[in-house]
Amino acid sequence: MASTAKIVQAVITRLSSQLSSQRRDLEGHRVLVTAGPTVEHIDPVRVITNRSSGKMGVAIAEEAWSRGAETTLILGPGSVTPPPSVKTFRVETTEEMLEATLRELKRGKHDLVFAAAAPSDYRPSNPAGRKISTRKEKTVELELEATPKIIREIRHASPSSFLVAFKTEHGVSNEELVTEAFEILSEKSADLVAANDVSLEGVGFQTDTNELFVVDERKKVIHIPLASKRDVARQLLDIAVKRLKV
Structure with a gap:
């Protein structure tokens, strides 16, 4: 029998889908979403990670499912519980x-891919096999190496998928934010980039709200003002679906 929490979540998800989107404009389509942070081990106990909760990606997955898509969620170890209605794979x-x-x-074509996760950019080159003793080691030097760029690998593996990447910055102007987003597009790594500045109140990591600047290859910018992450997800899906069907 499903737990009470799962039943409540399923009811909330279903009611949200009925209230926020009566459309079924993604029926017959497959959507893949990555969400949450990743962790990279320093030793078996300590890790490098970030403050991403996974809420934005989960909201996108819920919205895509409510619009009829066959939806898959790849979720890192964030603080959010994945919806039982969406096929979810947990990773670290x-x-x-x-x-x-x-x-x-590889299991089949996905029409839309949302790379909403915040994977760690670096990992220790030689993680310790045992917990580092703070009694014996007062200073620890870490050599870090870059982790794989997931959006580039997605583009290479599935060039026909419409790929929406995410770009997070901190303490930049809107113009700088858009410029950074456009760099990803100019590298042909994505079809749209959704960018935000997590230094702003209510935006990004661990919040229930978000604000996005969505940039396309012509440097056209659509601003999604601060709103609940589910509402932001709905507006982002509106933009992506319109582009998908052009």
Whole structure:
């Protein structure tokens, strides 16, 4: 029998889908979403990670499912509980997230891919096999290496998928934010980039709200003002679906 929490979540998800979107404009389509942070081990106890909760990606997955899409969620170890209605694979490291994503893409064409996760950009080159003793080691030097760029691997593995990437910055102007987003597009790594500045109140990590600047390859910018992450997800899906059907 399903737990009370899962039943409540299923009811909330169903009611939200009925209230926020009567459309079924993604029926017959497959959608893949990555969400949450990843962790990279320093030793078996300590990790490098970030403050991503996974809420934005989960909201996108819920919205896509409510609009009729066959939806898959690749979720890192964030603080959010995945919806029982969406097929979910839990991962920890960036490498695991990449492997799970590529495995799903190989199973069949996905019309839309939302790379909403915040994977760690670096990992220790030589993680310790045992917990580092703070009594013996007062200073620890870490050599870090870059982790794989998941959006590039997605583009290479599934070039026909409409790919929406996410770009997070901190303490930049709107113009700088758009410029950074456009760099991803100019590298042909995505079809749209949704960018935000997590230094702003109510935006980004661990909040229930978000604000996005959605940029396309012509540097056209659509601003999604601060709103609940589910409402932001609905507006982002509206933009992506319109582009998908052009």
